[in-house]
Amino acid sequence: MTDTLTPAPTAVLTAPQAAAAAASAAPAVAAASREERARWLEAVADALDAAKAELVPVAVAESHLPEARLTGEVGRTTGQLRLFAAVLRDGGYLEVIIDHARPDATPPQPELRRLLVPTGPVAVYSASNFPFAFSVAGGDTASALAAGCPVVVKAHSGHPELSRRTAAAVSAALAGAGAPDGIFGLIEGTEAGRVLIQEPAITAGAFTGSLTGGRALFDLASGRPAPVPFYAELGSINPVVVTADAVSEDGAALATGLVGSFTLGAGQFCTKPGVVFVPAGAGFEQLVAASMGGATAAPLLNQRIATGFGQGLGALAEHDAVAVVAGARSAADADAPEPLVLATTAAAVVDDPEALLAECFGPVTLLVSYASADELAAALATVEGSLTGTIHAAEGEDVRDLTALLAPRVGRLLFGGWPTGVAVTWSQHHGGPWPATTSVHTSVGATAIRRFLRPLTFQDAPEAALPPELHESNPLGVPRRVDGVLEV
C-alpha cells in the first residue's frame, strides 16, 4: 500500500530517451482506431477525476492558486480530454475528400482519396498558470494523443511534484486502457526542453508561456536541419474598447466586471484585459477606482513571475505619461502584489506603443482615454496581435467600425463580457496574430487537433490498402466530400 491514489511515479526520462520511446510507439499509436484512442482519452480523464482529491492539494502548495479554482481546472482538463474523444468519434477532423477517377478528363484524372494522418511524436511544454489544463494532461497533450501522436511533456518547474504525479496517473491510465508503451513520457529541466525540440523524431512542438522562452524554442524548432512547426502561445494584451454610450448605460457594472477580470487568478491569464480604451471625460476611471474595494492582493505563481511582474510594472508605472488610478504599487519583488489600475491617453500610446502596450503578466490594467473616434483608431492601429479583443457598447449601438478595427488584430472578438473565460468547445479559437501565437492554429477547442495532422492522399489504391474511413461504402460513417460535394 502506498499513501497516494496515483501510481508510483515513473522515472523521469532524458529528452533523447523520451523521444526514442515516442518514436518507437508512433506506428502503433497511429494505427490504433479512432474508437481506441477515444477510450484512451476517457481513461485518462477518469483517472484524473479519481485522483482529484490527491492532486489538488499538491497543486495548491506548488502554485499558490486557490483550491476551488484548481478543482474547477481539473474539471476543465477532463472535459477537454472528453471533448477530443467526441472529436475522434465524429471523424470530421479527418477532412476526408474523395474524387473519383475521370478517365475522360483532359488530362485523365486518377481516383484520389485524402485524409489527415498523425505527424508523429509531439513535444508539449507545460505552462505555469494552468497546472492542470495547460500542463501535463492539458489541451496540447489531449489534442496530440487524439491526433494519434505520442507525447513527450516537458514539466513546468513551477509545479514539479504535481507534474510527476499527474504523469504517473496518465501513464497508468493509458497502459490500463491498452495504449502502446512509449505513448507518453515526461522530462524535466530547461536544457532537456531545448534538447527535446531538436530531437529528429519530434515532429511538432506545443507551448504556452512567455514570449522570450517561446521564441527561443521556436527558433530552435525552425533552425533544425529538418525544421518542425512550433505552436506557441506567447504574449497578449487583449485590448478592450468601451464606448461612451456603454459607460452612460451602465458604467458601474462595466467597471466591476473589469476589476473582476483583470484580477482573476492574480492577473495571471493569457487573456487578461491588459489595456482598456475608455472615453475621455466620461468618468470611467473613477468608476473603476470605486470598484477596487474587493480586489485584494493574492500570491503570484512563483518567484520568476513575481520578478517579471515587478520589472514590467516598474517600466509602465514610471512612464511619464502614466498615472495611477487605483490600487497600491507594491514592492518590486512582492510575492503577492496589490492590484493596480493605471491610466494614460491615446495620444501617449501612439507616441510610445512599445512601452505602453507591453504585456505585464499580473494584476494590472491600463486605461487609455480617447477623445474621438480618430484618436481611438490611431491608438488601436498600434496594438500588436492578441488572443482576444472586446467591445463594450450600448444596446443596439453600431459596432461595425470597431469590429473592423479590432478583427485584424485578434483571434477571438467579444461583444460584451470579459476575455478571461475561454470556453472549450468546437468553435473556440485561442490564438491570434504574432505575438499572440506563432501559427494560424488554436491551442484550445476541437480544432486544436489540426496542429498534429498532415494530409495523405491515396491514388488508385485497392480498398484493402485504404483505412476504413476512405472505403467507398463509408462503413464508419465519417463526414466527407465526394466529387466536390460535402456529405454528412
Next chain:
Amino acid sequence: MTDTLTPAPTAVLTAPQAAAAAASAAPAVAAASREERARWLEAVADALDAAKAELVPVAVAESHLPEARLTGEVGRTTGQLRLFAAVLRDGGYLEVIIDHARPDATPPQPELRRLLVPTGPVAVYSASNFPFAFSVAGGDTASALAAGCPVVVKAHSGHPELSRRTAAAVSAALAGAGAPDGIFGLIEGTEAGRVLIQEPAITAGAFTGSLTGGRALFDLASGRPAPVPFYAELGSINPVVVTADAVSEDGAALATGLVGSFTLGAGQFCTKPGVVFVPAGAGFEQLVAASMGGATAAPLLNQRIATGFGQGLGALAEHDAVAVVAGARSAADADAPEPLVLATTAAAVVDDPEALLAECFGPVTLLVSYASADELAAALATVEGSLTGTIHAAEGEDVRDLTALLAPRVGRLLFGGWPTGVAVTWSQHHGGPWPATTSVHTSVGATAIRRFLRPLTFQDAPEAALPPELHESNPLGVPRRVDGVLEV
C-alpha cells in the same frame, strides 16, 4: 495599337513598394464577398486563355519547353483559377463552426461563431519548371487571391518576359473585374525576393524551387521579429517500389512507363521518380534499358539547372556502388543531357543514403535492387520525406506492408501509374514530410487555400457585426458545424 494582346507591362515594383501597395489593398480584398473574388479569378482565367497564343511562344523561347506542353499548362493554370472560384462559392473552406450559448453549463458558455479569414498580403515565389502553373498566375497566386489576400509575386529569372506579360494580363483582368488597386504586384531579382519576405506587411510566403533557395527564404521568414509561415515545396526523390510479381506480370510495360515518367519534361518535375526499388535478379534493369530507345536528349530550362544537374549527376554516377544501366553520360554542363538510368543495391543505399538518395533534378533515375523484403524495408527506412511514393504490384497482390512502409514518408501514395501527373482536384495533396515541404499543407488542389487563412471567433456578437456566413439563418447556405453537428 500595340502588337500584343496583353496590356502594356505595368512597372515592376521594389519589394517595399509592392508590400505597401498590398497592405493598403488588404482590407478591401478581405471585405469583398466570396462571389466577387470568384469573379476576379474567372476574369484572370479568361484573360490568360485569351492571351494564350501570345504568351506560349514567349514561354517556349524562355523555358525551352515544347509548345504542346506549355499550351496544356495554360489550361492547367486557368483550370486552377476556376477550381478556386468553385471553392469560394462552395464556402466549406471557411470551416464555419457555431456553438450556441449554454447558460446552464458549468461554467456557463457564451455563444461562439468561428470562420476563417484572410491573413493579409502573401509573397509568392515562382518556379522555373512550370512557367504558368507554378508561376505568376499559378496555384499559389490563385489560392491566396481566393483566400482574400493581396499577392506580390517574385518573378523567376528563368522567364522574365513571360512573367511581365502574364503579370500585365493578370493586373488588367483584376482591374477590369473591379478588384482593388494593389491586389497584385510583381517584383524581380533575388535580393528583392529576400527583402520581400522580411517586409512586416507580408503575412506568409509560398515557394516552389530548390532546397537551398527555399531554405534561405524559410530562415528569413522564421527569423523575422514577427515570424511568418513560409510554405515551400523543395526537394523530393519520389520513391517507387516494384514487386517481383509486378515484373512477372508485365515488366516491359512498367519499364516503358518508368522511362516515360522520368524523362517527361526532361526530368524537371518535383514528382519525377528519382529512385526505383526493383527486385534483384528479375531482369527489370534490362527491360528498362530496352525501353530507352525513344528517350532522347531535351534541353534543360536554363543554365543554372544544367549546371546543377551536371554536378548532381557527377556525384551519383561516379559513386563506387553505382553502375550505368542505360543511356549516355553527357558532358557535365550539357544544355540538353541524355537521359540516364543508373543502378545500385539496397545494401549500398543503407550504407550511404545521403549520396545515393540525393535529388538530382533532370533526366536520371536510380534503380535500387533488393534481394528480400527485409533489405527493401531497411533501404526504404533511409528515404527522406517525399511528395509521392508509388507501389507497382501485381493484380490482387497484398500491398499492406509496402503501404505501411511508404505512407509515413510521403504526401501522396500511388498504386500503379506514375507520379509525374498531379491532378488539380479537391482531394489532391502536393506536399510531404521535410524536405518535400516545410509545412503540413499542400500547394496544389482545393485545400491549398488553407495556408492563407486564420480562424476568427466571434463571442456573443450582434448579428449586424457578423459576416453573413455566420448569421443564424445561414442566408448564403455555407456548410457548417452547429453545436457539434455538421450540416450541409
